[in-house]
Amino acid sequence: MASEAVIIELLGNKGDPIRYTIADTAFAKGTIMKITDPRTIAATTAADEPVAGILAHEKVSGDGSTTASVYTNGIFDLKDVNAGGCTCGAMVAIGGANLIDDADANDLIQNSTVGYALEIAAGAEVIAVRVLK
Amino acid sequence: MAAEVAIIELLGEPRGCPVRYTMAEATTVAKGTVMQITDPRTASAHSNIDQPIAGILAMEKVGGDGSTVGTVYTNGIFDITAAAAGAVAIGKVCAASATANMFTMSDANDMLQNSMIGYCMEAADNDERVAVRILK
Numbered sequence: 707m708a709s710e711a712v713i714i715e716l717l718g719n720k721g722d723p724i725r726y727t728i729a730d731t732a733f734a735k736g737t738i739m740k741i742t743d744p745r746t747i748a749a750t751t752a753a754d755e756p757v758a759g760i761l762a763h764e765k766v767s768g769d770g771s772t773t774a775s776v777y778t779n780g781i782f783d784l785k786d787v788n789a790g791g792c793t794c795g796a797m798v799a800i801g802g803a804n805l806i807d808d809a810d811a812n813d814l815i816q817n818s819t820v821g822y823a824l825e826i827a828a829g830a831e832v833i834a835v836r837v838l839k
Numbered sequence: 840m841a842a843e844v845a846i847i848e849l850l851g852e853p854r855g856c857p858v859r860y861t862m863a864e865a866t867t868v869a870k871g872t873v874m875q876i877t878d879p880r881t882a883s884a885h886s887n888i889d890q891p892i893a894g895i896l897a898m899e900k901v902g903g904d905g906s907t908v909g910t911v912y913t914n915g916i917f918d919i920t921a922a923a924a925g926a927v928a929i930g931k932v933c934a935a936s937a938t939a940n941m942f943t944m945s946d947a948n949d950m951l952q953n954s955m956i957g958y959c960m961e962a963a964d965n966d967e968r969v970a971v972r973i974l975k
Contacts, residue, residue, distance in 0.1 A: 719852045724916070724972070726960075741930035744961040745970055756930020756958065778850075814950050817930050817958040838974065 707749065709804040710736030711760045712783040714834055721777035723762050728774040732767035736760060738784070738804050738820065739776050747776060750800050753807065756817040757800050759839045778839040784820065785832045792827035798835060806835065840884065842940040843871030844895045845918040847970055855912035857897055858975075862909040867902035871895060873919070873940045873956065874911050882909055888943070890935050891953040894975045913975040919956065921963040929962040933971060942971070 713721075713736075726739075726747040733739075739747040740755040747758045759776030786792055787801035792808055799818045801807030806820055806827075813819050821837035849855035860882035862868065874882040875890040882893045894911030921927060922936035925943035933942035933956050934949035942956050942963075949955045957973035 719850070722850050722914075724848075724850070741958075741960060743929040758930075811947050811950075815932055815945050815947060817932050839972070 707734050707737060707803060709785040710734050711738060711804065712736060713760075713777075714781040714783055716777060716780040718779035721762065722779035723775035724759065724778055725773055725775050726758060727772055728765055730768060730770065730772055731765070733761055733765040733774070735762070735764045736782075736804075738800060740800070741817075747774065749803065751803050753799065753801050754812070754816060754818050755800055757820055757839060760837060776839075777837070779837065781824065781834055781836055782821075783832050784835045786827035786830055788830045791829055792823040792833065794823055794826045797822050840869050840872060840939055842920045842938075843869050844873060844940060845871060846895075846912075847916040847918055849912060849915040851914035854915075855897065856914035857910040858894060858913050859908055859910050860893060861907055862900055864905065864907045865902050866900065868896055868900040868909070870897070870899040871940075873935070874909075875935070876953075882911055884939060885935055886939050888935055888937050889948070889952055889954050892935055892956055892975065895973065911975075912973070914973065916960065916970055916972055917957075918968050919971045920968045921965055923965055925963070926965050926967075927959045927963045930958060930960075932958050933963070 797809035799809035799813035932945040934945035936943035
């Protein structure tokens with residue numbers, strides 16, 4: 707994978723991590739994770755997926771662990787999708803694997819929002835995003 | 840009442856980020872009740888769709904106990920029951936239903952009127968009890 711999120715600040719109780727079940731495969735720290743049933747996370751791959759948060763630590767394939775935590779409260783460097791561009795202060799949603807894009811109303815209902823942009827983003831730019839899930 | 844919410848995890852600091860509201864002194868409300876906001880800064884039990892949701896009542900309120908305040912949890916993971924026609928897909932936002940303490944699928948209006956409860960961490964069939972992430 708590429709374009710993983712980078713921590714700028716962890717807010718709340720050190721990022722308010724939430725534990726989920728996860729497949730015993732490899733995931734990079736900083737991956738934007740989606741929710742699957744039941745209370746399980748997997749890497750985001752496309753727009754319109756329900757977002758859980760930012761993977762707090764690397765998950766090594768075959769290490770025997772089936773749980774992992776995601777940060778749900780903080781400020782993170784995230785990369786804008788190529789075709790996108792984000793407005794400063796506006797909500798951003800998942801736009802692809804570890805990528806963000808401007809949110810629309812549907813993203814709010816389907817929980818695809820990641821947070822709101824703290825900077826203007828041109829296409830493919832990395833910007834600070836306030837994440838609160 | 841029935842189908843009160845059960846705590847799975849309280850998040851944030853202090854735990855569950857409790858918020859204090861005025862409550863009717865004479866009314867009994869069970870711990871774990873989904874609470875709606877009424878004017879001014881008052882919480883009462885949720886009873887229908889489209890009500891603005893305050894959070895989950897943190898302790899039992901006994902009718903006639905002299906107290907006029909109650910606290911609601913606003914940050915955590917809770918077991919909540921889907922309404923009879925309240926199925927919600929995994930990860931999607933759920934909102935107040937027409938049945939007390941139960942949720943249903945959210946629509947755009949729920950977002951504007953603050954009737955959303957949280958998002959489902961499991962797929963919810965009708966009448967199923969699932970983990971819901973609440974952050975109000």
